[in-house]
Amino acid sequence: MNWRHVYHLGLKELSGLFQETVLVVLIVYSFTLDIYTTAKAQPETLNAAPIAVVDEDRSQASTMIVSAFYPPYFVAPRLIDAAEMDARMDAGLDTFSLVIPAGFQADLLAGKTPDIQLNVDATRMTQAFTGSSYVQQIVTSEVTEFLNHTRTASSSPVEIVIRSRFNPTLDAGWFGSIQSVILSITMLSIILTGAALIREREHGTVEHLLVMPVRPIEIMLAKIWAMAAVVLVGAAVAILVVVQLLLGVPIIGSVWLFLAGTLLMLFASTCMGIFLATMAGSMPQFGLLLMLVLLPLQVLSGGMTPAENMPAAVRFVMQFTPNPHFVSLSQAVLFRGAGLAEVWPQLVAMAVITVALFALALGRFRSFLR
Template sequence: MLRSLGNIFHLGIKEFRSLYRDPAMLILIAWSFSLGIYVAAHAQPETLQRAPVAIVDEDRSQLSMNIIDSIYPPYFNAPTITTQQNADAGMNAGRYTFSVDIPPNFQRDVLAGRSPAVQVNVDATLVSQAFIGAGYLQSIVSGDVTDFAQRYRSVEAAPISLEPRMMFNPNLTQSWFSGVMEIINNVTMLSIILTGAALIREREHGTIEHLLVMPLTPFEIMVSKVWSMALVVLLAAAFGLEVMVKGALGVVISGSVPLFLAGVVISLLATTSMGIFLGTIARSMPQFGLLMILILLPLQILSGSLTPRESMPLLVQKIMRVAPTTHFVSLAQAILYRGAGFDVVWPQFLAMLGIAALFFTAALVRFRRSIGSMQS
């Protein structure tokens, strides 16, 4: 037993040295858990950020000034007061995303109980931002009109008052969600890439034959690659969470970071085994890259890290229960966002342990067969 553990340890050190001599992999690791997280958190296409707005104020009243003052960063730039002709020209030239036209006598008509119309022109070339921004502007105008009218005339109150309270992310900051999910996706991606590339690198450099003539078992060779690459990803994930997510992005982590890292370890056991399995199938790095596309994209898209699982077809939800990333995403969101403890996330831990054991066994069987065919 001690000899086997010693072999596993020294083979793992050899993997560290091989990784150190691979600058492309080192750059990928550094980027994925540093600037890659920051860029992904701030480059969401559906997020409205400092959209340019043109205001055509034909009323020049207290109500129209209230509406203008309510449009401010970070969702919009400070509005530009201009004429109708310049607003239309700016929309055509792409200088403005939104144009708001407040008609003459707007305040007078509101106080008289009439229903004047405010025209909002939207540049819909960016569909998601146009939809979100139009909704924001509609809420701003209607809210200001209602508040203003209630001060000067009797307005019948609605029978129901909706009071939304945002939990865990009060300001609905998109980067709080995107930054954490980027770490989860990168943990899955890099663990598969590093272990698969380590095995393919042995085959391409001819060092796998050297290992086969040594008194080593396939189990020792596989476990050495799993623990060494998993440790690299674990340390990189801890760095990304502490330095980039909590530091650079200012995300408030509600739960236990050590508990989350324990979940990362179990998830890495499954994903590194998956990398070994794919490495035994692929004969070169280009083949491995093609296999990664087929495996990685469904794991990330259908796990709940990009879109809620509840919006997916029921059959897809059932199939994805056998994927470790589904339970890992659920565990990470519960711990980091909602402050859940082990008493809440133990089912995800148990499911990941079972899936990891199955993946590890399947990868070991495939690895033994691959080595057996090379020896024959």
């Protein structure tokens, strides 16, 4: 093998890539703005949820309940009558509508258990799921304070001390930013490599390569190292600048170990990109194949959904792909500060899968050039 051929062909790939404005914009966006917006859009706690109250009792107890809903979790409650409630819910003006019936305070003082109706707009899934428990806690707390003249919680024989490790503030944006980096690495490495090969076929430069004194493995390695280098640089910028500097996410482990794992992942995913490109006749066909492959790889990798929640058959099949091992390595290194002694099984698994994918893609690529 002539490594000078690999080097110069890789430079040719980089030159062709930087002439594609759309792909360059996609790379910059994926490793900057996309990660930032994904982290900021992660649902953390209830925020500014609109709530309306139908207070038919107008008592001290109902007033305490109404006054307990305040920013930042809720907007200031809007007092409405029963006739307005359905219309406002239909128009999407309120996420929650609380109905306090007449005689509410009198029933409480009489030792009865009055009902309070809570209407929830379930189309706003995040607010509906989190906010319903918030409303229940607030109502219970205010009623308890009204009856007992104190907010003291009932005593328990056991005190649970919660220690949230690796993410003390339970900020979902920390996890979301890292997951977005992982998804961008997988997506771009497959897209860029496959697009480079299809672009050569559409421009007719594949025939030029066939008459040159280069071997298929040299052409394939050139595409792999060129596109992997671009994605690797983008991943480093995303971790060091966007995640750490702009989002303020603390990286506990070694960034160099993460990038080493990223390099193995890139080698495997670029091979997948070449394999898919040899099966597609055009860029639209490549896009359709990409949807069939990329979406399962991302959803079933263990990043979006815990692997423990998946069927055993799915977990078994996914072990033969590099994505679950890369997700496990990335979370262990970046969040838990794991070292080489802890993540070497993932590195070995990714290396074995990479060799297999490279052999498969090379065989397909040779048939493609004939």
